[in-house]
Amino acid sequence: MKDAPTAADSRPVESEIFRSRAGDFVFAGATGVIVLLGAVMLSDLHAGAAAALAIIYGSGLFLRYFSLREAAPVAPGITFNEEQVQKFERLRAVLNALPQPVMLLDENDHIEMSNPVCATTFGKEVSGRHISAVIRAPAALDSIRTARHERTVQEAELSMLNPDERTMLFYAAPVSAGQLADRGRIIVMLRDRTAQKKLERMRTDFIANASHELRTPLASMMGFIETMQNHAKDDPEARQRFLRIMQSQAERMLRLVQDLISLSAIELNEAKTPSDRVDLNETALSVCDMLAPIAQARGGTLVCEACADPVPVTADRDQVIQVIQNLCDNALKYGGTGPQVTVTTGHGIPPVEEGFRRTGDTAEAIAVRLGVDIRDVAWVRVQDRGEGIERTDLPRLTERFYRIDVEKSRSVGGTGLGLAIVKHILQRHRGGIAIESARGEGSAFTCFFPPAGR
Numbered sequence: 001m002k003d004a005p006t007a008a009d010s011r012p013v014e015s016e017i018f019r020s021r022a023g024d025f026v027f028a029g030a031t032g033v034i035v036l037l038g039a040v041m042l043s044d045l046h047a048g049a050a051a052a053l054a055i056i057y058g059s060g061l062f063l064r065y066f067s068l069r070e071a072a073p074v075a076p077g078i079t080f081n082e083e084q085v086q087k088f089e090r091l092r093a094v095l096n097a098l099p100q101p102v103m104l105l106d107e108n109d110h111i112e113m114s115n116p117v118c119a120t121t122f123g124k125e126v127s128g129r130h131i132s133a134v135i136r137a138p139a140a141l142d143s144i145r146t147a148r149h150e151r152t153v154q155e156a157e158l159s160m161l162n163p164d165e166r167t168m169l170f171y172a173a174p175v176s177a178g179q180l181a182d183r184g185r186i187i188v189m190l191r192d193r194t195a196q197k198k199l200e201r202m203r204t205d206f207i208a209n210a211s212h213e214l215r216t217p218l219a220s221m222m223g224f225i226e227t228m229q230n231h232a233k234d235d236p237e238a239r240q241r242f243l244r245i246m247q248s249q250a251e252r253m254l255r256l257v258q259d260l261i262s263l264s265a266i267e268l269n270e271a272k273t274p275s276d277r278v279d280l281n282e283t284a285l286s287v288c289d290m291l292a293p294i295a296q297a298r299g300g301t302l303v304c305e306a307c308a309d310p311v312p313v314t315a316d317r318d319q320v321i322q323v324i325q326n327l328c329d330n331a332l333k334y335g336g337t338g339p340q341v342t343v344t345t346g347h348g349i350p351p352v353e354e355g356f357r358r359t360g361d362t363a364e365a366i367a368v369r370l371g372v373d374i375r376d377v378a379w380v381r382v383q384d385r386g387e388g389i390e391r392t393d394l395p396r397l398t399e400r401f402y403r404i405d406v407e408k409s410r411s412v413g414g415t416g417l418g419l420a421i422v423k424h425i426l427q428r429h430r431g432g433i434a435i436e437s438a439r440g441e442g443s444a445f446t447c448f449f450p451p452a453g454r
């Protein structure tokens with residue numbers, strides 16, 4: 001904790017320990033000088049030596065007195081012995097090490113003490129300031145007032161904008177023991193809940209999105225069932241048409257449920273880093289073989305340009321396949337009519353497309369994260385020559401259920417979870433993804449994986 005630099009409190013009333021040390025020093029020093037003078041007068045060697053020892057002892061006490069005076073905390077009306085000073089030092093070390101801001105307020109709400117994290121949290125030194133100059137939220141000031149008045153711990157959630165937007169949990173607790181309590185002091189603590197809040201919001205958004213995605217095809221199926229029971233009861237042709245639509249809706253629901261299961265399975269295993277040796281060349285080739293008929297059916301091509309050397313990575317083979325497959329599926333779906341899709345593999349820095357905007361990870365960042373040489377970072381890249389992606393959409397593509405054109409995605413059977421799955425798989429592998437695109441030129445998705453020894 002830093003002592004507040006207010007004149008009233010930083011002017012110490014000396015504690016007993018220091019007074020007794022000062023007395024000892026004066027006594028030993030004065031005795032030494034008197035004995036030394038006597039020894040000189042009597043030319044007594046032994047007395048001279050005793051006087052010198054007394055002076056040395058006196059100087060030792062003098063130095064110790066000042067070092068303690070420097071290091072020791074002193075507060076008005078409080079006395080400490082040496083053991084208490086040490087305890088205080090330990091307590092100060094604990095408070096300084098705390099990751100959340102802690103402050104001690106005096107009876108007028110001035111910050112008497114604060115730990116170093118306060119300065120980083122509030123972007124300025126806080127000791128000595130009035131609390132309202134540091135935290136402006138009325139809820140915080142109300143909590144302090146109530147805590148002092150009712151002598152109970154108060155809690156409030158604050159939305160702070162300075163120095164950046166955050167949600168903080170604020171506690172105000174009255175000091176309950178000893179002389180500090182008599183003066184109405186309050187301990188203030190804050191806990192950053194920004195990440196937790198974001199997670200909660202994501203979770204509720206996710207549930208809302210997932211239920212919405214399931215409700216739409218379900219509602220449409222209910223509608224068709226009703227029509228078939230009534231108007232279309234005796235129209236076999238219409239019934240066949242409705243059944244086909246219902247089948248495709250049911251398939252979409254099944255795909256969505258499978259994607260959700262897949263996502264939660266990846267999340268469940270996220271802490272378990274994969275350890276198999278997988279060759280990106282081999283997985284890329286097998287996905288291209290698997291999807292070539294689909295590319296052909298859409299009047300396009302899916303070509304694999306594997307690196308000449310093997311590209312071994314430490315990975316989960318099924319998940320690497322899932323990543324490449326999701327990216328190829330997108331490239332074939334959104335890569336325009338007669339999509340031309342290329343899958344490339346390699347090590348180090350992947351090629352850069354002239355004029356493409358970029359978002360996501362870089363080979364350099366991945367090399368640092370994995371602690372490997374940048375030339376060893378392994379990647380697989382899926383590129384199409386489709387309509388491309390707007391700059392504003394680029395950073396949001398990997399969000400769950402985010403689709404640029406929801407109707408278009410639905411019409412091609414999309415659930416909006418493909419890239420979220422890709423991102424989670426790469427997170428589990430401690431890899432990353434980079435997305436590049438230019439309107440009218442196409443898009444490139446590059447996935448980085450940790451290399452396995454070549």
Ligand SMILES: Nc1ncnc2c1ncn2[C@@H]1O[C@H](COP(=O)(O)OP(=O)(O)OP(=O)(O)O)[C@@H](O)[C@H]1O
Binds near residue numbers: 387410
């Ligand atoms: N290669 C691409 N070119 C243009 N837009 C793309 C491309 N890949 C993805 N997108 C856009 O990103 C959105 C999200 O893709 P994502 O794969 O997550 O979902 P989806 O393809 O709609 O559904 P799913 O993959 O779950 O079946 C797509 O809806 C599309 O708008």
Ligand SMILES: [Mg+2]
Binds near residue numbers: 326329330414418419
């Ligand atoms: Mg997709």
